[in-house]
Amino acid sequence: MLRWAFKSLIAEPLSFLLTALVLGVALVLVIFFEAVFAGESENIIAYPKSINTDVWVMQRGIFNMHMATSFIWDWKRDRVSGIEGVEKVTPILYLNSIVEAGNKRWFSFIVGLVENDKRAGPWKMASGKPYPDNGEAVIPKILADKSGLKLGEVVRIANKIFKVVGLSEDTFSMANSVTFITYSDLREIMSLTGSDSYLLVDAVPGTDPELLAERIRNEVEKINALPSNEFIKNDREMAMQMGVELIGIMTIIGAALAISLSMFMLYVFAARKRRDLAILKALGVSNGAVYLSTIFQASCLAITGLLIAVVLVYAAIPLTDSFAPQITLQITGSSLLRLSLVTIVVAVLASLIPVRQVMKIDPLLAFQR
Amino acid sequence: MFRLIYRQLLYDRYRTLLTALAIGAVISLMLILDGFQQGLYHQLRMTVKNRGADLILSQAGVSNLIASRSIIPQLTRLDVEEIDGVKNAYPLTAISAIYQKDDRKNPVYVFVYDVKGGPLSLVDGNFIDGPRGIIIDQALAKLYDLAPGDSFVLTDFEFTISGISENTAAFFTPFAFIKFDDLIDFYLESDIAADITTFPLLSYLLVELDDNVDKRTVSRAIETSIPDVDVFLPEELAKNDVQLGHELFGPILNLLVLIAYIIGLLAIGIIMFSTAHERKRSLAVVRALGFPVSKVAISVTIETAILVLIAFPVGMVIAQIITYMITWVAPVYLVLPLDPSTLLRTFSACIVLSFLGAFIAIYIISRIDPEIAFRS
Numbered sequence: 001m002l003r004w005a006f007k008s009l010i011a012e013p014l015s016f017l018l019t020a021l022v023l024g025v026a027l028v029l030v031i032f033f034e035a036v037f038a039g040e041s042e043n044i045i046a047y048p049k050s051i052n053t054d055v056w057v058m059q060r061g062i063f064n065m066h067m068a069t070s071f072i073w074d075w076k077r078d079r080v081s082g083i084e085g086v087e088k089v090t091p092i093l094y095l096n097s098i099v100e101a102g103n104k105r106w107f108s109f110i111v112g113l114v115e116n117d118k119r120a121g122p123w124k125m126a127s128g129k130p131y132p133d134n135g136e137a138v139i140p141k142i143l144a145d146k147s148g149l150k151l152g153e154v155v156r157i158a159n160k161i162f163k164v165v166g167l168s169e170d171t172f173s174m175a176n177s178v179t180f181i182t183y184s185d186l187r188e189i190m191s192l193t194g195s196d197s198y199l200l201v202d203a204v205p206g207t208d209p210e211l212l213a214e215r216i217r218n219e220v221e222k223i224n225a226l227p228s229n230e231f232i233k234n235d236r237e238m239a240m241q242m243g244v245e246l247i248g249i250m251t252i253i254g255a256a257l258a259i260s261l262s263m264f265m266l267y268v269f270a271a272r273k274r275r276d277l278a279i280l281k282a283l284g285v286s287n288g289a290v291y292l293s294t295i296f297q298a299s300c301l302a303i304t305g306l307l308i309a310v311v312l313v314y315a316a317i318p319l320t321d322s323f324a325p326q327i328t329l330q331i332t333g334s335s336l337l338r339l340s341l342v343t344i345v346v347a348v349l350a351s352l353i354p355v356r357q358v359m360k361i362d363p364l365l366a367f368q369r
Numbered sequence: 370m371f372r373l374i375y376r377q378l379l380y381d382r383y384r385t386l387l388t389a390l391a392i393g394a395v396i397s398l399m400l401i402l403d404g405f406q407q408g409l410y411h412q413l414r415m416t417v418k419n420r421g422a423d424l425i426l427s428q429a430g431v432s433n434l435i436a437s438r439s440i441i442p443q444l445t446r447l448d449v450e451e452i453d454g455v456k457n458a459y460p461l462t463a464i465s466a467i468y469q470k471d472d473r474k475n476p477v478y479v480f481v482y483d484v485k486g487g488p489l490s491l492v493d494g495n496f497i498d499g500p501r502g503i504i505i506d507q508a509l510a511k512l513y514d515l516a517p518g519d520s521f522v523l524t525d526f527e528f529t530i531s532g533i534s535e536n537t538a539a540f541f542t543p544f545a546f547i548k549f550d551d552l553i554d555f556y557l558e559s560d561i562a563a564d565i566t567t568f569p570l571l572s573y574l575l576v577e578l579d580d581n582v583d584k585r586t587v588s589r590a591i592e593t594s595i596p597d598v599d600v601f602l603p604e605e606l607a608k609n610d611v612q613l614g615h616e617l618f619g620p621i622l623n624l625l626v627l628i629a630y631i632i633g634l635l636a637i638g639i640i641m642f643s644t645a646h647e648r649k650r651s652l653a654v655v656r657a658l659g660f661p662v663s664k665v666a667i668s669v670t671i672e673t674a675i676l677v678l679i680a681f682p683v684g685m686v687i688a689q690i691i692t693y694m695i696t697w698v699a700p701v702y703l704v705l706p707l708d709p710s711t712l713l714r715t716f717s718a719c720i721v722l723s724f725l726g727a728f729i730a731i732y733i734i735s736r737i738d739p740e741i742a743f744r745s
Contacts, residue, residue: 015646018639025632029398032628036621061525067476067542068467096465097438098431098613105613107436158438159430174617191440238467238474246541246702249695253398256691260394261636264387268643271384324620353387 004280005293008273009300016301019265023258023305023346024312027339030254031313034247034335039328041239043173047109048232050123050170053090054209056231057199060222064234065109066176067096071195072223079220080199085207086216090119091196093186099139099179100156104147108179110157112186112197120200121180127151128166131180138166138180142325157181158189174326175239201225255342262301262350266294267357274361282363291355298351302343310336373655374672377648388640389680395636396677396684399629399715400706401691406622407711408703410611412539417607419536420461420486422575424588425606426598432609435478435539436465439572442597449574449598452590454582459485461573462552465542466523470513477509477523479545481552485575488546493517494532497548503528506543507535508701521545526555538701540614574598630718637726641673645730649737657739665734670727677723681716 010016044066048056057080059070074091081089093112098105113121113131122130126141128151137155144150144167154161162181171178187193203212209227216225226234277290310331317329378385417425417434426449428439449458462481467474480486487496488504494517497504503521510533515521521528528547537544547555552570578587588600601609645652655665688706695704705711 012646015643018635018642022632022635022639025628025635026398029625029628029632033625059524061523062467063469064467064474067465069465095438096436098433098436100432105433105616107617156430158428174621190438234474238476241473241475246699249691249698252694253401253691256687257394257398257632260387260391261639264391264640265643267384267387268647271381272647324624327621327624353383357383 002293002296005296006300008276009297015265016304019261020301020304020308022261023301024308026254026257026261027305027309027343028312028316029257030247030251030339030342031309031331031335032316032329033250035313035329035331036327037240037247038332038335039330040174041236042330043328044176044239045232045235046170046173047111047178048228048235051120051200053119053200053228054203054207055201055213055216055225055227057089057201057216057220057223057225058197060224062224063226064231064238065094065198066235066238069096070094070197071192072197072199074194074196076220076223077196077199080201080216080225083212083216083219085204085212086201087204088119088202090114090117090200090202091183092120092198092200093183093190093192094197095186095190096176097157099143101143101147101149101153106143107176108157109176110179110181110186110189112183113180114183119202122166122168122171122178124169126167126169128164130166130168132162132165132182134182134185135162136165136181137162138168139164140172140177140179141167141169142172143177146326155179160185160189172326173328251338251342255346258302258305258343258346259349262298262305262346263353265301266298266350267353271357277358277361278363281361287359290358291351294355294358295348295351299344299347302347302350306339306343309339374668374675377672378675385676385679388644388676389683391640392637392677392680393683393687395629395633396681396715396719397687397691397706399626399633399718400684400688400711401704402622402626402629403711403715404688404692404704404706404708405702406618406626407705407708409540409618409622410614411705411708412536412703413610413614414607415536416539416544417603417610419489420575420603421489422459422485422603423578423584424576424591425601425603426458426574426576426591426595427572427601427606429597429599432599432601432606433613434463434573434606435610435613437463438569439463440569441571441574443571445595445597446571446574448595449576449591452587452594454579454587454590455576456579457484457577459483459575459577460549460571461486461575462549462569463572464569468509468513468521468523468545470522473513475509475512476542477505477545478539478542479523479547481547481549483549485577486573488532488534488537488544490535491532492535494530497531497546499531501528501551501554502531502548503551504532504534504546505530506537506545506701507533508538508543508699509545511700524555526558535700536703538703539610541701543701576600630722633718633722634725637673637677637722638729640676641669641726641730642733644672645669645733649733652734653737653739656734656737662731662735666727666731669730669734670724673723673727673730674720677719681719684715685712 062070095110099108213225213227320327431437431439446458464479468477519530591600692704
């Protein structure tokens with residue numbers, strides 16, 4: 001029975017493939033949406049991940065960087081430096097704000113780098129110099145390309161103008177790209193005195209970062225210290241959490257679309273095969289077996305659609321990189337697993353109405369001309 | 370010809386219904402994605418307009434309200450109130466913070482207000498009338514199961530929820546509102562920085578003008594006498610924020626809408642393909658009766674357009690149901706599927722898609738041999 005179901009399904013290959021293609025494109029929307037969120041979440045953590053320090057020290061009650069504001073007294077920097085296991089402490093200032101170039105604007109992590117300290121700056125450059133002097137900025141290359149900015153041209157942060165002296169790689173994110181300026185420039189923009197935003201703590205080799213973070217929390221009051229992996233995890237989780245509902249909603253919409261399209265195609269298919277189905281019933285094939293074959297056909301369509309969706313999204317990655325470099329796609333295993341489960345639901349629900357139609361077929365039809 | 374189309378649609382009502390449902394589902398997808406984009410921009414626009422000011426002052430060089438850091442010297446308020454035509458200047462401060470509870474973290478945009486600038490309406494509870502009161506957006510309340518009277522700890526400072534506001538979110542971020550008295554306590558109690566001026570005490574001034582004064586004249590007067598600030602009409606600042614939304618999310622949202630249109634084209638195409646394929650024999654009869662290909666093609670095109678017209682309201686209903694679901698699950702998002710611009714854009718796209726979809730059927734019809742009408 002299943003062989004008949006499969007053979008009759010692929011007897012019209014064009015129809016089968018087109019239907020699967022439509023389902024595939026509907027599922028692409030779901031994969032694509034989640035891939036954008038996953039890619040963006042990775043971009044958001046690019047700075048803490050690439051800086052690769054052992055422990056992050058910040059204001060009490062703060063536990064990440066994305067969309068956070070942190071201030072700690074600068075004298076606490078000396079306190080942290082004196083703790084056993086600490087090799088180097090690098091302060092940064094950090095502001096989440098808007099950078100403007102002409103009529104273009106973008107959100108940015110603006111990082112203020114201590115002059116003559118090369119610990120916290122960009123990790124990969126496309127061109128120009130990596131460490132800005134006062135009045136200078138290093139911006140992501142993607143943004144420069146997008147805005148038509150060249151080295152030597154200017155951007156504005158709040159009311160201050162900066163000359164672009166370097167274009168960095170791997171620092172772009174739709175929500176928060178990373179812009180580097182000097183510590184004193186950012187301090188002026190923030191009207192700040194006597195405070196750092198974060199302290200990057202490098203541990204003495206062989207020191208456990210978790211124990212060191214705990215020691216810092218115990219010895220310096222009203223701060224928070226986290227090992228780098230936990231800090232990065234917090235940022236990634238928060239970025240993904242912001243998209244969880246949206247991803248869920250898009251999954252439901254994509255699945256609903258796939259269900260209604262599959263339902264239509266299977267209905268049409270069953271209508272075309274009425275006579276064949278009547279013959280099967282006249283030959284004594286039970287209703288159950290006919291239902292099963294309908295569900296099987298729906299499953300074949302849905303699985304082929306899923307495969308097409310995966311191929312389309314993987315094919316879209318290099319295209320997106322070329323034509324929309326600001327969008328980073330990352331396909332996760334969990335996304336594919338969830339979509340596979342959705343596909344099963346699609347297959348079962350899509351066969352409900354066609355099954356009703358099959359049930360009503362009169363075996364007598366087989367003997368009519 | 371119209372009678373033929375009419376009869377054809379009524380011949381298998383179940384099928385017509387399923388077709389309308391399938392096309393309607395595709396239309397609802399287009400409406401939702403476009404409506405999501407419009408909702409995002411609407412939220413940005415209303416964030417500025419709902420602050421209730423005639424003019425909004427920001428730090429010189431800062432031209433956005435949302436997600437910008439603006440710091441205005443505190444004495445500016447007095448200077449502004451001295452200017453002719455200005456009735457009052459109300460302070461507004463904006464801070465971004467992270468709320469965490471039960472291992473879940475959420476960014477929150479906190480507006481600190483005095484008289485003006487707070488939420489316009491509440492769905493539960495009361496406006497702040499005591500110390501340490503906070504009003505949170507219903508998205509936060511829903512997400513964390515919070516109600517008036519509950520504690521709300523932000524950056525280690527404990528507030529008590531006075532009320533739950535609605536339509537107070539933008540950029541996927543819910544807002545919270547606190548009073549200025551609590552901001553000072555919030556900063557002092559946290560004891561984290563050397564100088565309280567480190568923190569933004571005054572970000573924006575919401576200016577209320579005397580009756581019958583020209584907004585632009587007063588705006589120019591303020592900018593001339595106070596160089597530390599930039600002055601915006603609310604609609605100008607709203608436009609800047611919407612523009613920012615376009616630049617940040619435009620590429621991805623446009624891409625999603627494009628995918629929805631491709632799905633629409635494919636779906637309508639495949640539906641018309643299977644319709645024509647299935648009716649090959651009856652179409653051959655029509656051809657054998659002497660109808661030229663062009664007439665049959667027009668008939669199929671009209672039929673496609675009628676199907677799309679039937680499916681459009683179905684799509685609107687599905688989109689509205691999904692929108693209710695979205696708002697129920699995550700009130701931080703605003704989807705406007707029935708926004709006139711969204712409807713017009715989607716409807717125009719559907720008309721184009723129905724014509725393109727009909728091409729596939731016409732291709733099949735053009736290849737039909739009328740002779741098959743006489744085969745047994």
